Amino acid sequence: MATAAKKKTASKPAAKKKSGSKFDTGAFEARLTPIQKVETWGMNHFSESHVFQPESVEDFKSLFAYANATGAKIAFRGGGCSYGDAATNVKGIVVDIRNFNKILSFNPKTGILVAQSGVTIKQLWEFGIEKGFWPPVVSGTMFPTLGGALSMNIHGKNNFAVGPIGDHIQEFTFISPEGKEFVCSPTKNSDIFYSAISGFGMLGAFLTVTIKLKKIYAGKMKVWPVNTSNLQEMYDYFEKEYKHSDYLVGWVDSFASGKGLGRGQIHKAVHLKEGEDPGFPENCKVENQILPNTLLGVIPKAWMWIFMYPFSNNLGMRFVNLGKWISGFIGNNKPYLQGxxxxxxxxxxxxxxxxxYKPGAMIQYQSFIPKENAVKGFEEILSLCQKRGIVNWLAVFKKHRPDKFLLTHAVDGYSMAMDFPVTKRNKEKLWDLAKEMDEIVLKNGGRFYFAKDSTLRPEIYRRSMPKQNLDKFKAMKKKLDPKNILESDLFRRVWGK
Ligand SMILES: Cc1cc2nc3c(=O)[nH]c(=O)nc-3n(C[C@H](O)[C@H](O)[C@H](O)COP(=O)(O)OP(=O)(O)OC[C@H]3O[C@@H](n4cnc5c(N)ncnc54)[C@H](O)[C@@H]3O)c2cc1C
Known part of the structure; x- marks a missing residue:
């Protein structure tokens, strides 16, 4: 696995075969890897787990038959891009779905694509762009799978306009831990549809996914970089511009204080209309979209982090953030075209x-606050971090809209995603800071996001969500997974098991 380092040899799971079961557990166990280190994206936590890599629907059936026969606990894993412990499992098997990755059909008239759930966002955009289509919602990285994206119901820089990925799913097929298969859509088995999307992999496995890609008429978009002097200014720009933007994202310099608290730079992007891009369709070719392999034509991409390493401390990051903000005045508000x-x-x-972040690790703390309280809530959070002497190195501001999914993280408001370094020395202090930030989020009516979380505690999660949503989810878990076969480390941490 990309993030699963060193393989160890170890015996297969010691789970006992229940008497009376006809399933050949030994044959299944032969397909498990030896115990591997399976790490979270932020490198702050890992499990040592056997890994199973399904390649067919039959494999998912065998997996659940095995779990029912032995009582093994299972957690699914896509690209492993969740920052925290959503896809690790210290108590059982990790199911890596990346080999279940075929695009099954595509209709170039409608943009409707059917794919197995291990297909990545990278596969989707590379498949679609030369045909004039782009995924309707993408995350800040292209390596998540459809299964992972649906489980967390990911949002993009266009969340305020088009909602999360779940809003673009026409149908999916799904298998529950009891081995029952379902076809789900907003009208068929809609209770499963609205709870499995956002259900952090705890109800069953997505098998195939039907998603509608969006039509594009250009390989580039028009982008405006806009420097802002503080958070209020950034918020005002978002509120003024969102109706005229396809994408909006703000970078925040978390080291700035006083009148500059929350200063940063916004990137607004707008699609070009048919006929507006002289480079079309040539610039839609994958090779013309791919990010350059070198920085300044010299430094290979793979080495770049080494050049950034000397800055990876609080002082260095203060300068990097300041430098980025100051350099933002060059070309401020002047639009350019970008792929x-x-x-x-x-x-x-x-x-x-x-x-x-090595030899340490990182966590991301992303919270969502309704728009009425967003500026004061996030200002309080930024000031608190500075007061506690733990300032995040990168912060990103986005606008959101509510959606109908059961465990949705979205609110009619804003989010701030903050990347914190984790070291042996700061860990306890950082977790204490997270507790204080949690209270600020809660008093402002906010929510949290499982894809990014590493610190949330059960009582805080309960207080952040409507009780009826949690009750419905629990009922759904009991119905689809009565033996609690599906359990990730995140599930045990946040649901208090
Ligand atoms: C650099 C970076 C930028 C990011 N930017 C954004 C962003 O802009 N917006 C955003 O919303 N998120 C963002 N993310 C988070 C990321 O999109 C989510 O964590 C997403 O869920 C990752 O998908 P994955 O395939 O890697 O799944 P994993 O992280 O491996 O797993 C996520 C969840 O999906 C479940 N799962 C996986 N496959 C299946 C399946 N077939 N059936 C059932 N459950 C399954 C797992 O059990 C787990 O609970 C970012 C992450 C990184 C590292």
Whole structure:
């Protein structure tokens, strides 16, 4: 696995075969890997788990038959891009779905695509762009799978306009831990549809996914970089511009204080209309979208994080943030054309940038606050971090809209995603800070996001969500997974098991 380091040899799971079961557990166990280190994206936690890699629907059936026969606990894993412990499992098997990755059909008239759930966002955009289509919602990295994206119901920089990925799913097929298969859509088995999307992999497995890609008429978008002096100014820009934007994202310099608290830079992007892009369709070719392989034509991408390493401390990051903000005045408010992939996946431009945090690790703390309270809530959070002497190195501001999914993280408001370094020395202090930030989020009516979380506690999660949603989810879990076969480390941490 990409993030699963060192393989160890170990005996297969010691789970006992229940008497009376006809399932050949030994044959299944022969397909499990030896115990591997399976790490969270932020490198802050890992499990040592056997890994199973299904390649067919039959394999998912065997997996659940095995779990029912032995009582093994299972957690699914897509690209492993969740920052925290959503896809690790210290008590059982990790199911890596990346080999279940075929695009099954595509209709070029409608943009409707059917794919297995291990297909990645990278596969989707590379498949679609030359045909004039782009995924309707993408995350800041292209490596998540459809299964992972649906489980967390990911949002993009266009969440305020088009909602989360779940809003673009026409149908999916699904298998529950009891081995029952369902076809789900907003009208068929809609209770499963609205709870499995956002259900962090705890109700069953997505098998195939039907998603509608969006039509594009250009390989590039028009992008405006806009420097802002504080958070209120950033918020005002978002509120003024969102109706005229396809994408909006704000970078925040978390080291700035006083009148500059929350200053940063916004990137607004707008699609070009048919006929507006002289480079079309040539610039839609995958090779013309791919992020350059070198920085300044010299430094290989894979080495870039090494050049950033000397700055990976609080002082260095204060300068990097300041430098970025000041350099933002060059070209401020002057639009330019940028390729879709370059705009959407800026973070992928520097492979392994997270290694900057080594020998420590990182966590992301992303909270969502309703718009009425967003500026004061996030200002309080930024000030608190500075007061506690733990300032995040990268912060990103986005606008959201509510959606109908059961465990949705979205609110009619804003989110701030903050990347914190984790070291042996700061860990306890950082977790204490997270507890204080949680209270600020809660008093402002906010929510949290499982895809990013590493610190949330059961009582805080309960207080952040409507009780009826949690009750419905629990009922659904009991119905689809009565033996609690599906359990990730996140599930045990946040649901208090
Ligand atoms: C650099 C970076 C930028 C990011 N930017 C964004 C962003 O802009 N917006 C956003 O919303 N998120 C963002 N994310 C988070 C990421 O999109 C989510 O964590 C997403 O869920 C990752 O998908 P994955 O395939 O890697 O799944 P994993 O992280 O491996 O797993 C996520 C969940 O999906 C479940 N799962 C996986 N496959 C299946 C399946 N077939 N059936 C049932 N359950 C399954 C797992 O059990 C787990 O609970 C970002 C992450 C990174 C590292």
């Amino acid at each position: 879709h992939a370059e705009y959407a996946f800026l973070l992928d431009y520097v492979p392994n940038w997270k290694f900057m």
